[in-house]
Structures are given as structure tokens and as C-alpha cells.
Amino acid sequence: MYIHLGDDFVVSTRDIVGIFDFKANMSPIVEEFLKxxxxxxxxxxxxxxxxxxxxxxxxxxxxxxxxxxKKRAQFMFEIDS
Incomplete structure (x- = not known):
């Protein structure tokens, strides 16, 4: 199944590794990964x-x-099951 991310982007739910809040304080590991x-x-x-x-x-x-x-991904997972 696919999930719409906004801005005309659609990705497969199987390809999603993680979803993070942009404003939340991220761990140094996540910040390093993004850099x-x-x-x-x-x-x-x-x-x-x-x-x-x-x-x-x-x-x-x-x-x-x-x-x-997250709600969209969870909904798609429930449909897939």
C-alpha cells in the first residue's frame, strides 16, 4: 500500500523506515544520520x-x-492485514 506524504509525494508503506516530528528534540544519532x-x-x-x-x-x-x-500508515496497515 502507499501513503501520501503531502507535496504530491507518495511512498510505499513497506519502504518507510521511520517517521519523526520535525520540531521535536532528536537524539544526536538521528541528527548525525540526517547530516x-x-x-x-x-x-x-x-x-x-x-x-x-x-x-x-x-x-x-x-x-x-x-x-x-502515523494514522495514515496505521490505517493502510489495517487494510493490508
């Missing part, structure tokens, strides 16, 4: 990013909140 993977970042086009979605291939800055994306 090293800058070349894979797909920035948000419409406004300020509210969440970070890490996939197998890219890192998306999404204008949708992490709780909204």
Missing part, C-alpha cells in the same frame, strides 16, 4: 516541514504532522 544523508533529502515545497519521513531510498520533509502520517 550524513543530506544528499537524499527531498524538501517540503509547501510551507514549513512538520515531519521527517525516512524511507529506504530518500528522506522526505513533509508538511503533514507526524501524528497524521
Amino acid at each position: 550524513k544523508q543530506k544528499h537524499k533529502v527531498v524538501p517540503s515545497v509547501n510551507g514549513t516541514p512538520k515531519s521527517i519521513v525516512v524511507t529506504v531510498q530518500n528522506i522526505y520533509y513533509s508538511p503533514l504532522s507526524s501524528s497524521t502520517l
Whole structure:
């Protein structure tokens, strides 16, 4: 199944590694990971990013909140089951 991340981005739920709140204090490990993977970042086009979605291939800055994306992913998981 697929999940819409906003900004016309759609990814497979199987490819999602993690969803993080953009404004939350992230651990130093996550911050270091994001710095090293800058070349894979797909920035948000419409406004300020509210969440970070890490996939197998890219890192998306999404204008949708992490709780909204989590609900969408959970809903898709329930449909898939």
C-alpha cells in the first residue's frame, strides 16, 4: 500500500523506515544520520516541514504532522492485514 506524504509525494508503506516530528528534540544519532544523508533529502515545497519521513531510498520533509502520517500508515496497515 502507499501513503501520501503531502507535496504530491507518495511512498510505499513497506519502504518507510521511520517517521519523526520535525520540531521535536532528536537524539544526536538521528541528527548525525540526517547530516550524513543530506544528499537524499527531498524538501517540503509547501510551507514549513512538520515531519521527517525516512524511507529506504530518500528522506522526505513533509508538511503533514507526524501524528497524521502515523494514522495514515496505521490505517493502510489495517487494510493490508
